[in-house]
Amino acid sequence: MRIATWNVNSLKARLERVEEWLAYAKPDVLCMQETKLANSAFPAMAFESLGYESAHHGGGRWNGVAILSRVGLADVVAGFSGETEPDPIESRLLSADCGGVRVSSVYVPNGRSLDSEHYQAKLTWLSDLTDHLTNTCRPDAPVAVCGDFNVAPQDRDVFDPTKFKASTHTSDAERAAIARLREWGLDDAFRALYGQERLFSWWDYRAGDFHQGRGMRIDLILTTQPMMKAARWGLIDRNARKGKSPSDHAPVLIDFEL
């Protein structure tokens, strides 16, 4: 099973490129983030014609997450478990059963700066995600939590660690939040396949960062042990970051022998 994640930075602006990518990458499951669409504007028919069922959770303009699947899509849940009235603007979590795997598409809050209330909200959000997993699934079952975590788990996941002192995405507290997900039972499947390599999934649009290799690896596929054991191969598709009107993120995919 090929599982992919891609922050598309507006699905309205990116639909053609997503369709093109689906046609050649042929993922079984694609988690998308930052669709920036309301549910009523989600182009489900375009994906249906390519053979994908889909689910979307979005309030428009900001955030928005989706799951596409051609191996089944069941038990779709938007937001955290037990959320009585999810704020559509804060649409950052969507979960579904896809071919025997509990898949979540996540868009973790950016945090903005270490002294911002949004940074505290980011830490709370990651803690809530751990609670959500505890409440909804088991670490000995096949679980894949995929998305833009807005955290670079290790120094090798940023182009220059000295440039990320006292900044979001690399702070001890953010990495500790990822460590708590690991303690729950989720591992970084791409890192397990690629060891020490420094491969990035996001590059700022500005200042030629992509062509200068100034990026970060913040788009992660975190999986439980049954999935880790089945992980065979992975790719960050940098070609999808090139050419006309790319997202600032590249898609990340992993093949699991399931």
Next chain:
DNA sequence: ATGGTAGCGCTGCTA
């Protein structure tokens, strides 16, 4: 050199 670009949507915010 604290710049630079993109998306949304119409003013400045978010990333």
